[in-house]
Amino acid sequence: MAEPILDIQNLCKCFGGLKATDDVSVSLRKGEIHALIGPNGAGKSTLIGQIAGTIKHDGGTIRFDGQDVGQLRVTQRAQLGLGRTFQVSSLMPEFSALRNVMLALQARQGSSFRFWKPVMKDAGLRDEASAILERMRLAERMHITSAELSHGERRQLEIAIALALRSKALLLDEPMAGMGPEGSKQLTGFLDALREEVPVLLVEHDMDAVFALADRISVLVYGRVVASGTVAEIRSNPLVREAYLGEAV
Ligand SMILES: Nc1ncnc2c1ncn2[C@@H]1O[C@H](COP(=O)(O)OP(=O)(O)OP(=O)(O)O)[C@@H](O)[C@H]1O
Known part of the structure; x- marks a missing residue:
């Protein structure tokens, strides 16, 4: 299997006594959409912030396109092709x-x-x-x-x-937020068509979009990855159903 374009290993971030990112390892391969899901406060945006470089990580490594980018500034990571769109438009x-x-x-x-x-x-x-x-x-x-x-x-x-x-990879933090069903459907179509050109690490609460798009899903709870797998694997995981998905499945 090809080397991932983005490879996060053992990432940690504390805010005071709170472990917002607790030994997280996730990767993004070329041609894929990898969705990060989890309840409010699970640490999804904090993780995206560390990958983009807006939040400094305490430990672990962030490799992008074969290079350790963990100490690079936001603009340097962007220049290497790490794209990000924001919850609040920039x-x-x-x-x-x-x-x-x-x-x-x-x-x-x-x-x-x-x-x-x-x-x-x-x-x-x-x-x-x-x-x-x-x-x-x-x-x-x-x-x-x-x-x-x-x-x-x-x-x-x-x-x-x-x-x-x-961009060689995109970090999308809740792109569907604030959209109606039609808008979500349309954006889902765009992202679907783009995946071969730009792989996407997608934080999203809209489960219809996640299930339609994701090649892999990782589930974060209290800063930890509690499950990772295909849509079918995550939908049928009893722990995930209990901790997060509830009626969404
Ligand atoms: N700058 C900060 N200082 C202190 N605590 C923070 C800071 N940023 C985030 N946190 C805390 O870290 C935890 C993870 O927050 P984060 O926003 O990453 O979660 P999230 O999964 O993205 O949530 P949501 O789905 O609601 O966007 C939360 O408990 C949050 O209160």
């Missing part, structure tokens, strides 16, 4: 969808030598950004500011930006 609200994606493309290419060229006048960037937006079904909305996009469209735009940055 888009530039006053800029159009097109400009947001063009800025991401420019950032990827390194902006220093093109600093004096206005981004919107760069035809090459514009064509590439348009193609990405078309893929994310946002072509007709590309001139709308991201503040005016619907909630679901903003999520699509965040993924478009991750594609523009050529």
